[in-house]
Amino acid sequence: MLNEKLISPIVPTLMPTDTGNRALYLMEENHLTQLPLVAEEKYVGLVKENDVLDWSNPESAIGGGDFLYYRPAVLATGHPYEALRIAHQQNLAVVPVVDKSNTYVGAITRDDLLKFIAENSGLDTPGGIIILEIEPRDYSLVEIARLCENENVIITSSQLFTNSATGMMELTLKTNRIDLGAVVSAFERHGYDIKDVFGEQGSYEDMMSRYKLLMNYISM
Secondary structure, X not given: OOHHHHOOOOOOOEOOOOEHHHHHHHHHHOOOOEEEEEEOOEEEEEEEHHHHHHOOOOOOEHHHOOOOOOOOOEEOOOOHHHHHXXXXXXXXXXXXXXOOOOXXXXXXXXXXXXXXXXXXXXXXXXXXXXXXXXXXXXOOHHHHHHHHHHOOOOEEEEEEEEOOOOOOEEEXXXXXXXXXXXXXXXXXXXXXXXXXXXXXXXXXXXXXXHHXXXXXXXXX
């Protein structure tokens, strides 16, 4: 999937001759807080609602504004994850898309990106979730996938997050099954810390209780 495949047909563009008031009207009409400014097919910058509201000459052509320095964009041939990163980091309602010569191609909305994530990360398919807490030096996705496969559980998606406060890695696994007792038990046997489980909790808690009793017995 490329960024150009996610371009929305409903995001209007501003021209340098449009006034600040027209920019505000288009933003309100389309429920957006930013709009791309395009001149002769080239991407000039992203006009933000707050900048226009703070402008002393909203009746003037926006091309004369002193706030046209903001130019976030992604390449049309890039991956949507890059667009998602920029949208998140810069709190964008739209992400402008350009080619290598800075020709404006279109824009991706935040809703488009959320839909992409839901449809391509396994979030919209049935299954359970396991969250592991791992020391960075012990992280091995190959081993984790092997343990899942040994219990006939398939990982449909995964997300990795490093807790800056503890230095621990938190791995979220989306699986194709909700009966996760067996695979959770396998993780425990191999020394993995289970932070949370979203699935059939009853079977997991019952197996964990029996496992801990066994470990206590062995250590006596």
